[in-house]
Amino acid sequence: MKRLLxxxxxxxxxxxNGALFALLGTVVVVRTLATTGxxxxxxxxxxxxxxxxxxxxxxxxxxFGARGRR
Amino acid sequence: MRTAPGSNRTVVAASVxxxxxxxxxxxxxxxxxxxxxxxxxxxxxxxxxxxxxVLGAAAGASNLAFLFAGLVYVxxxxxxxxxxxxxxxxxxxxxxVFRGLGDIFGFIAGWAILxxxxxxxxxxxxxxxxxxxxxxxxxxxTAHPWVHFVVVLVVILGLAVLNIIGVRESSAFNExxxxxxxxxxxxxxxxxxxxxxxxxxxxxxxxxxxxTPFNLMNGVSLAIISFVGLESISxxxxxxxxxxxxxxxxxxxxxxxxxxxxxAYSNLALGMQPWHALPLDAHGHxxxxxxxxxxxxxxxxxxxxxxxxxxxxxxxxxLYVPVLGAILLLISSNSGVFGSSxxxxxxxxxxxxxxxxxxxxxxxxxxxxxxxxxxGVAIVELIxxxxxxxxxxxxxxxxxxxxGESGIxxxxxxxxxxxxxxxxxxxxxxxxxxxxxxxxxxxxxxxxNVPFTYRGNRVEFPIVAVIGFAGIVSILVFTMITHEIGRxxxxxxxxxxxxxxxxxxxRKRLPVFRSQPxxxxxxxxxxxxxxxxxxxxxxxxxxxxxxxxxxxxSSFGPP
Numbered sequence: 362m363k364r365l366l367x368x369x370x371x372x373x374x375x376x377x378n379g380a381l382f383a384l385l386g387t388v389v390v391v392r393t394l395a396t397t398g399x400x401x402x403x404x405x406x407x408x409x410x411x412x413x414x415x416x417x418x419x420x421x422x423x424x425f426g427a428r429g430r431r
Numbered sequence: 432m433r434t435a436p437g438s439n440r441t442v443v444a445a446s447v448x449x450x451x452x453x454x455x456x457x458x459x460x461x462x463x464x465x466x467x468x469x470x471x472x473x474x475x476x477x478x479x480x481x482x483x484x485v486l487g488a489a490a491g492a493s494n495l496a497f498l499f500a501g502l503v504y505v506x507x508x509x510x511x512x513x514x515x516x517x518x519x520x521x522x523x524x525x526x527x528v529f530r531g532l533g534d535i536f537g538f539i540a541g542w543a544i545l546x547x548x549x550x551x552x553x554x555x556x557x558x559x560x561x562x563x564x565x566x567x568x569x570x571x572x573t574a575h576p577w578v579h580f581v582v583v584l585v586v587i588l589g590l591a592v593l594n595i596i597g598v599r600e601s602s603a604f605n606e607x608x609x610x611x612x613x614x615x616x617x618x619x620x621x622x623x624x625x626x627x628x629x630x631x632x633x634x635x636x637x638x639x640x641x642x643t644p645f646n647l648m649n650g651v652s653l654a655i656i657s658f659v660g661l662e663s664i665s666x667x668x669x670x671x672x673x674x675x676x677x678x679x680x681x682x683x684x685x686x687x688x689x690x691x692x693x694x695a696y697s698n699l700a701l702g703m704q705p706w707h708a709l710p711l712d713a714h715g716h717x718x719x720x721x722x723x724x725x726x727x728x729x730x731x732x733x734x735x736x737x738x739x740x741x742x743x744x745x746x747x748x749x750l751y752v753p754v755l756g757a758i759l760l761l762i763s764s765n766s767g768v769f770g771s772s773x774x775x776x777x778x779x780x781x782x783x784x785x786x787x788x789x790x791x792x793x794x795x796x797x798x799x800x801x802x803x804x805x806x807g808v809a810i811v812e813l814i815x816x817x818x819x820x821x822x823x824x825x826x827x828x829x830x831x832x833x834x835g836e837s838g839i840x841x842x843x844x845x846x847x848x849x850x851x852x853x854x855x856x857x858x859x860x861x862x863x864x865x866x867x868x869x870x871x872x873x874x875x876x877x878x879x880n881v882p883f884t885y886r887g888n889r890v891e892f893p894i895v896a897v898i899g900f901a902g903i904v905s906i907l908v909f910t911m912i913t914h915e916i917g918r919x920x921x922x923x924x925x926x927x928x929x930x931x932x933x934x935x936x937x938r939k940r941l942p943v944f945r946s947q948p949x950x951x952x953x954x955x956x957x958x959x960x961x962x963x964x965x966x967x968x969x970x971x972x973x974x975x976x977x978x979x980x981x982x983x984x985s986s987f988g989p990p
Binding site: 395397406408415 | 498502630
């Protein structure tokens with residue numbers, strides 16, 4: 362398990378997963394705004410999308426931060 | 432900060448003494464993934480309990496209830512991250528408040544956390560059986576309340592015995608279950624959003640099923656239970672490798688993951704078209720998915736029921752999600768048994784609780800008294816929660832006195848009360864420590880700070896802590912307004928504890944309202960040295976020396 366978590370493959374999988382989250386987050390924000398327009402009802406969807414994008418950015422930073430340290 | 436180096440009366444926190452060089456200490460073996468999964472197995476289980484309760488209370492505004500509680504949780508998470516990275520010791524919130532606000536507030540925060548841990552034991556054991564009942568209907572709470580009650584009781588007693596003989600789930604098992612659950616929940620959401628989510632249905636549900644202000648407040652107060660458990664990461668801090676750099680990374684990941692799951696599940700429940708037809712309600716009418724998930728039959732196992740209605744993936748999910756959910760909930764229930772005994776043990780070491788709580792079993796070397804006492808409290812809570820369904824007379828009495836709150840809702844609202852009370856103190860402690868312990872290096876700081884000079888020291892006032900404090904206090908107020916039992920039982924627990932604390936301190940001839948002198952400098956050096964954060968220790972020593980020189984210069988004036 363420890364070897365898997367330290368492998369380059371796992372780090373790349375996390376990066377890919379992060380990119381997917383960021384993409385999905387963008388889709389959620391756009392679809393929410395397209396459906397409801399700028400209203401109170403759009404806030405939960407927009408925050409959900411923003412959190413997904415933030416998680417993607419965090420994974421991206423983690424990956425390139427670790428590469429930089431190496 | 433009160434320091435009294437060399438004084439005979441000086442007390443150093445037990446958790447800090449634990450790693451004095453000549454004494455045994457906790458092994459630092461928790462990796463970044465271990466730290467994440469430790470927290471996830473506690474907080475991640477909460478959505479399994481919270482989703483159905485919130486849908487039942489806040490109906491079409493459940494996503495907003497989760498959003499409000501989620502934003503407060505982000506502030507709490509940032510506060511815990513800052514404090515756990517600066518003070519990587521096992522006490523968690525109780526230690527931060529004890530250090531920032533002194534003995535009596537340290538006791539109150541610890542006592543509120545102990546309430547939460549005892550509820551944690553019952554609520555998650557209860558919900559664990561609810562999830563299993565989706566595969567074994569004879570365990571259903573509504574159909575067979577006595578069987579459900581006895582099985583939950585056996586689970587609690589079993590966990591108590593396992594903890595007394597010193598068996599814990601292994602870290603690797605914890606990591607495996609957490610990993611499987613993250614993949615499983617992501618898959619449920621992926622299939623749900625891709626094939627069955629309709630934004631128009633979400634908007635329609637929000638407009639047609641908008642709750643009354645009372646129910647919305649009720650929903651928000653229950654939604655916070657989906658975010659309780661960050662305590663675990665800070666409790667594991669003493670066993671984490673390079674805590675100052677690892678904890679911020681894992682905490683932020685955990686905060687975002689849990690926020691995403693909570694918001695995604697609530698939006699999906701309100702806007703998903705079920706893959707196959709839902710059963711008709713008691714009056715023979717068709718019902719919406721959110722309504723079905725929030726009723727008394729399903730609110731204890733809402734994630735498993737939702738998963739079974741997801742297109743394509745639902746058939747498989749219906750088989751394994753109840754089992755995975757039950758395992759995660761059982762781990763969470765066990766963390767309540769373990770956490771309560773550990774907090775009580777630490778509080779006893781700092782003379783906030785009687786020394787009986789430090790007594791260990793002669794053979795197994797575990798805090799058997801603490802485990803027995805808090806599992807006993809959990810069993811009393813279980814009986815109180817289960818009574819209305821076990822006896823029709825008591826059901827009528829509860830309906831008359833407490834608006835007919837169900838057992839699981841009673842447990843949920845007490846859980847929310849304990850969490851909101853302890854988190855409120857953590858925010859105040861964070862602000863106090865920013866002022867009174869500005870020398871301790873902080874590798875992570877909450878964002879948005881206002882810098883200024885306080886008693887000659889450069890300090891930063893945390894705006895987010897104030898926002899978080901206002902948010903959590905409002906949730907505490909919502910809990911008190913909307914829950915008949917929580918309004919009585921929660922404050923009664925605190926008052927009873929404070930009364931006992933005052934009696935104990937008086938009998939021991941210890942300061943009752945004031946704190947004993949603590950050598951926090953020595954404590955902080957021990958903490959950083961034991962954490963292997965030697966850069967931070969050097970930085971701390973330089974900061975302390977500079978502060979002493981400044982004070983010395985100002986007290987003697989210019990030459």
